Amino acid sequence: MKEQPARSLVLASEALSLLLRNDRKMVARVEASRQVGVPVHVPTLTIVEAVHGKTDLTRLKWVLSRVRVEPAGQEDSLTAVELLQYADGLHGHKHAIDALVTALALRVPAPVVILTPDRDDWARPCESRVIIKEV
Template identity: 50%
Template sequence: MSGTWVLDSEALSLYLRADRGMTALLAAAAKRDVRVVVSAVTLVEADPNGVHAARMSWVLSRLVVEPVTKEIATHAVELLRDAGGLSGHKYAIDSMVAATALRASGPVTVLTSDTEDMVMLCGRHVTVVKV
């Protein structure tokens, strides 16, 4: 296995909408045996309204959906504290995505629209790439 890519809601939204760039990127990941994951909470944030159920099913069949466990939630709270006491309300989902990324098999890359928050939450432990 060649590491893990973690998709945030924007990256997942792009894939759900069949964005050519994201689709090509994830096809390349599959060829390189990169594990592509999303946090279960990302499925909700990605706002799949308007996405055909068959498309959603097809996309999810190609990803690993990681549950938000007690351990992930606890780690997310710690990340918020470590980042200067960030508000759980504003950063809750980002912190759960970051906690998921930090527990994944490395090397880990987070594909996100919000690079500043992910860098703040993950530090230098993961590579953060703008989508």
């Protein structure tokens, strides 16, 4: 069965970090999505996780101006808790932000692509609505 084109792209922290570092592949992926009208979503907590002391704040602000920064509210938090419970063995202390990234992906128009290095953690709870691609 052929994979449907994505209607949304969600960046986990490593994907955002690569974008901030001007990684060619990540820049190309994000630009390709934007050019075909696929919105690029970044959860607010991902921003905090992706930056470090040497992050160029001017570049950060510019990158964020080109994506949809999404707050995590109570609904996303409760969905994240359910995802953690479903995923057996994942704890909020270590996986909270990843769970919120996945919760966001479950509320934006599907099919959704999440760019993350943590493919195995979230493939099962997302089923077919979310396509997880490794960065």
